[in-house]
Amino acid sequence: MATTIPIHFVSSKVYPRLTGGRFNNWRIGFVLLTQLLYFGLPWLNWNGHQAVRFDFASMRGYLFGLTLLPQDLVYLAGSLIIAALGLFLWTMLAGRLWCGFSCPQTVYSQIMLWLERWVEGPPNARRKLDAAPWGVEKVLKKSSTQSLMLLFSLWTGLTLVGYFTPMRQLAANLLAGHIGPWEAMFALGYAGFTWLLAGHLREQVCKHMCPYARFQGAMFDDHTLLVAYDSTRGEPRGARRKDAANAAAQGDCVDCGLCVQVCPTGIDIRAGLQYECIGCGLCVDACDEVMDKLAAPRGLIRLTTQHAMQQGSRPRLWQRPRALVYAALIATVTIAMLVSLALRQPFRVDILRDRAVMARETPDGNIENAYTVRIFNTLPQARQYRLAVSGEGVVATAPAEPLLVPADGERSFIVTVAADPNVLERGSHAVQFTLQDAANPQQRVSEEARLLMP
Ligand code: SF4
Ligand code: SF4
Structure with a gap:
């Protein structure tokens, strides 16, 4: 029998009707939860600084109690691996539930639809308004809808910038009327995308632009929800x-x-x-x-x-070995990351041999190499560190006193290492730099460097 589809569904714009029920309640719940997290997190402080912020200027990332440095990119790689595996697993088990409930495009489209419905009324009224010639009522309603959408989009853009620059400072600057050019550019750019994709293109993005919609078919099988x-x-x-x-x-x-x-x-x-x-x-x-x-x-x-539809049975999602393999991989990478984070020292050190200064002979006949030692302190208190250099023929290191690094900061020191030429042959030799927290000697990190013997 032929399917009866009302004529407006074959037009390009969709005017979805409101419905109630379990899935609708879940959708509303997910919209509220995701937006509460997105808009709320940048305002949350933790240990004296913004709970979640990625500061490109100082090359630091703050994630609640964690301070991440460029050397911690491995955790970013680990998180991306977990996210990719999680997406594979979730798509295989639950199909497009991610799209329907938590994808930003779906969530923002839903919010835009609420705004549109609030100003312009139910689907029939909106359809009539769109078809009507331009007049005072249409101009007023359309401009009100677009203004609300733009305001919401701007708020999303400013919030995004607040993940990279201190949110409270950004808000104060905004109120004072001076916002930096980069901040303005990114906020307006993201706001423009939100307005265009969620306010206007909506389902067209899911249908024609989203790459996830295209490749997820490869992850589906008969047991996918x-x-x-x-x-x-x-x-x-x-x-x-x-x-x-x-x-x-x-x-x-x-x-x-x-x-x-x-x-x-x-x-x-x-x-x-x-x-x-x-x-x-x-x-x-x-x-x-x-x-x-x-x-x-x-x-x-x-x-x-x-499978369940054909058999008239209940869905059985975990029966596939692939699902168990994905779950095991996610668990392994997650545990490895957590263990590594638990064992991680709250400071890092980079050793750079001073290439501008060649090895030189000291008055007592030893050969001295100079290094730049860069120490990163991730704690909210200033710390003192002791440096020890070991290696064959190493006889002295300067300076010997503790190296002071400010709270949540970094500092570079010039360190010289003298070695006995009677012990070492000409060439390049490995030396080990070990940095210890002066107050907690069990906290230490080691880095290898090369010592040149001319
Ligand atoms: S809502 Fe149910 S009954 Fe109505 S057309 Fe759709 S499938 Fe048929
Ligand atoms: S997108 Fe799919 S699940 Fe959602 S209403 Fe349309 S057909 Fe149903």
Whole structure:
């Protein structure tokens, strides 16, 4: 039987209808949670500084109690590996639930839709307004919607900048009317993207621009969760017949079209699995409501797997070895990172041999090399460090006194190392620099450098 799709769903703009239900509640919950985190985190302070901030100027990252230095890029690599594996695992298990519930594009589109609905009314009113010629009412409503969207977009842009520059300072500067050119550029750039992608392009991004939508098909299999229409139960569809004989031959779908009307991408899930489906489950809510009114069992459209649908069984997500392998890899990398973080020393040292000054002979006949020792202190207190240099033939190191580094800062020192030419041959020799916290000698880091014997 031919599917009846209202004419507005084949136009380019989608006017999704509001629905209530479990999935809608989850969506609202995820919008609130993700936005609370995104907008709230830059305002949170931890140990005297912003809880989450990546400061490119000082090459430091703050993550609650952790201070990350350029040498800690390995943790960024580890986090990216965990994120990639997590995405593979999640997509394999739950299909596009990420898209429907927590993808920024979906979340921002939902917020823009709320703003639009608030100013311009329900779908029919919005459709009428769009079709109407420009007049005072249309100008007022459209400019109000766009102003609200722009304000929200600007707020997202400023918040993004607040992850890289102190948020409270940024807000104070903004109120005082002076914001730096780089900050303004990034805030406006991100705001522009939010406004364009979520305010205007919306589902077109999911349908035509998102690369994730394209490659995730490769991760799907028969046991992946997806939103599906049970055609065995639903077909042949059509309005309920009064006569018992025809009613018995009819499927449960009454062809009301509600599942299409609530869909944010404007598709008809009854046409089968489609890459445009973002797995938001709103059609499930709409159809469940219809089934309740008809006193029929819920789940004509439901979250299930192809295998479970064919077998009439419950979905079994973890039965695939691939899922267990992904989970084991994620657990391994996570544990390795946590152990490494737990053992990490709160300071780092870089040793650079002074290339401008060649090895020179000292008055007592030894050969001296000069090094720049750069110490990074990640603690919120100033620390003193002791430096010891060991290696074959090494006889002296200067300076001998503790090296003072300010709180949460770094300092470079020129250190000379003298070696006995009677012990070492000509050439390059390994020496070990060991740095100890003067107050906590068990905290130490070592770096190797080369000593030149001319
Ligand atoms: S909401 Fe349910 S009953 Fe209505 S058209 Fe969709 S599948 Fe059929
Ligand atoms: S078909 Fe259903 S689950 Fe898929 S995007 Fe539309 S409303 Fe969401």
